[in-house]
Amino acid sequence: MNIEGELQRRFFLWGPYALLTLATGITLFTVDELMTRAELYATGPAVAAAVVLHLWAGHTGACLTDGKPAQARAYYLIRTPLAFVLTYLNPFYSIYAVLGYFDTGHYQLGLRWGRMSLLATAVTMAYGQSAGHWPLFAALFVLHASLTLVFEHLGKKADEDREAKAATILALEDANARLEQALSENAALHEQLVLQAREAGVSDERRRLAAEIHDTIAQALTGVVTQLQAASDTQDRHSARAHIDRATALARSGLGEARRSVRNLSPAALEHDDLPEALEKTVALWSQQATTRADFTLTGTVSPLHDEIQATLLRIAQEALTNTAKHAHATRVGVTLSYMGDEITLDVRDDGRGFDPLAEKPIGFGLTGMRARAERLAGTVDIESEPGYGTAVSARVPLVHHA
Template identity: 75%
Template sequence: MGPGERPMVIEDELRGKIFRWGPYGILALALAVALSTVKELEMTTGELYALVPVIAVALVLHTWAGRAGLFQFDGGNDSTTSQTVYYVLRTILAFVLTHLNPFFSIYAVLGYFDSHDMLGLRWGRIGLLATAVTMAYGQAGGAWWLFGALLALHVSLALTFERFGHKAEMDRQNKVATIQALEESNARLEEALAENAALHDQLVVQAREAGVSDERRRLAAEIHDTIAQALTGIVTQLQAATDSPDQETARTHVDRATALARTGLGEARRSVRNLSPAALEHDDLPEALKKTVDDWSRSACVPAEFTVTGTVDPLHDEIQATLLRIAQEALTNTAKHAHATRVGVTLSYLGDEIALDVRDDGRGFDLAADTAVGFGLGGMRARAERLAGTVDIESEPGYGTAISARVPLVDHA
C-alpha cells in the first residue's frame, strides 16, 4: 500500500465504523419516538408485543453483520452475498416495524446511505426503491392516494441520493487514480534521481581520470620541450668540447653545457609546478622569442633571424606559453634533423589571430612517406589544439621545412 492510499483506507474504516454502530443508535431513536406516540397512534397491545421479537431480530442481525465484517468497505463496486442478505433482511424488518408504527421509518432511512456499499452499483437502485416504498408507506398513514404522492417524492429523493452517491464514488475513484499517478511519477522521479546520481559519480570518475591523463600529457610535453631540449643541447656542447683541439673553445662549450643544464633544471621545476616558461617571467612573447632564437643560434652555430609583423598587442599568458613552447620544439627539431644553414622565425599579429612561422633551408623530409612525425610535432599540434589553434607543416626532401602555428585571439584576449 502506497502512502497516497492511506487516506482512502482511513476513510473506508471510518465509514465502516459508522455503518456498524450507527444502526443501534438509529433503532433506539426510532423506538423511543414510537413508544412516545403509542396513544396518539392507538397502537394495540398485540402491536406492542410484536415489536419485541422484530427489534430483537434486528439487533441480532446487526450484531452478526458486525462480527462477519460486512462493514469493511474497500471502495469497490462489488458486494458479497452476505452483504446482500443483510441489506434485504434489514429492509424487510424496517418495513415490518414501519407497519407497526410509522415512526420506525426513521430506522428505514438507513437504506438510502449504504445501498451501493451493500448491493453494489448494479442492484443499488433496487435497494433505494425498496427503501422509498417503506418510507412512503410509513408516512402515508394508510391513504393510498397519499402513498402514491409520497412514493414519487421518495423515488426522487432516492435518485438524488443515487446521483450524489455515484458522483462521490467517481470523485473517490478519480482521487485514487490521481494519487496513484502521483506515486508513480514520484517513483519515476526517484529512479531518475538515482540514475542521475550514478551518472554524476561516473562523470566525476571520468573527469578525474581525464584530469590525470591531461596532466600526464602536459608533463610529458613539458619534459620534452624543456629537459629533452636542454639535454640535447648539453650533449651537443659536450661533443663539441670533446672534438675541439683548443682548450679555450672547449671550455666555452663546457660553460654552455653547464648553463643549459641549469636552465633545464629550472624549467623542469617550473613544469612540475605548472608555471609559465622562465623566458616569459620578465619579458613579453616577442622579446622572449627573440632571446630564444638568439640563444639557439649561438648554441647550434646556425644563423637565425627573428621578425615581428603587425601591431604588437598584449596576449593571454597561455597563448604566450604555447607559442614559445612550439618555437622551442621547432628549433630543437631543426638542430637535430635539418642540418640547416639558415633559420627564420616570424611572429605575426593578424588582428583576430596570431601566427608563428619557423622556416629552415635544411634537408627536409617526405610528409607522405614519413607518417610517424614523432612526439615533437604531435606535441606542437596538441598544444595549439588546446587553444582551438592549428599547426601546419610543409616540407620536401632537399627544400627545407616550414612550420606554421595559428591561434585565435577571440576567446583568450
C-alpha cells in the same frame, strides 16, 4: 603482487648481478688501455666482495622493498662505496654504480642520508664518465647532482600528489556510497560520470607534464650532451672550457624549467620579456648554439597577449627550432611572428633537406605536441615540406589580449 611490483622485485634481486657481469665483461676488454697491474689485482677481490654482498642481500631480502629496514640500509651503504671503488679501478664499473639512482627511496635512509647517498652516486657516475678529465668531471657532476635533486623533488611532489588524490578519491567514494543509498536508480550513471571525470583529469595532467618535460628538460639535456661531446672532441683547452660553460648554463636552465614545470609557471624566457623579445632572444641563442644563421622578423601591431598564448607560441617555436637542429641540416632559418587582427601566427622556415609529411610518420613527441598545444587554444599547426626544399611550420592561434 601486480606485474609492476613483480618486475621491480626481480630487478632489485637480479639486476645487480646483470650489471656487475656486464661491467666486468667490458672491463676485461679494456684492461690494457685503462688499468695498471695493481688495479687489475685489486679488481678481483672487489668484485668478489660485491658478489658476496648481493648473495647476502638476496638471502636476507635486504635488497627488496619489503626487507628489514636495518639490513636494507646496511646493504645500500656498503654497496655505494664499493661501487665507487670499482669505478675508480675501471670507469666502466659506473654501469654497476648506476644502481644507486634506482633504489635509494626504498631503503628509508631519511632525507639527509638519502641526498648524501644520491650525491655519492653522482660523484661515482661523473668520475666514470669523465675518465679523469677534471673539467669534464666538474661539469658532469653538476649535471648529475642537478638531475638527482630535480628528480628527487619531482618524485616527492608526485608522492604528495598521489597521497592527496588518494585521500580525495576515498572521500569521493564515501560520498558516492551515501548518495547511492538515496539515489539507487542513478548509481550506475553517477559512477560512470565520476570515473570519466577522473580519467580525463589524469589524462590532461599527463599530457601537460609530457609536453613540459619534452619542451624543457629534454631539450636542455640534448644541448648539454651536445656541448659535452664537443668538449671531449676538441684538443683546445679554451674551446673545451667554453663548451663546458655552455653545458653548465644549459643544465642550470633545465633545472629552473623543471622547477617551473612543477609549479605550472610560464617559461623562463617570458619571466621578464613579452613574446616578441623572448622569441628574438631564443632565436639568437639557438643560432649561436647551432652555428646556423637564424633571423627573427616581427610584423603587425604588437599588443599584450594572454600568458597562455605567449607560452604556447614560444614552446612551439622552441620545438620547431630543436627539430631543425636535429634533422634539417639547414644553412638558414627564418622565424616570423605576425599580429593579424584577430589572430596571431608564428612561422618557422628552413632551407634544409625537408621530408615528405605524407610518407613519414612523426617521430617522437615534437610535431604531435605542437599540434596539441595549438588545439588547446582553438588554433592549428600546419607543416609544409618537400625533400630537398626545406620545411615550414606555421602555427595560428586566436589573438587573446592579456586580462
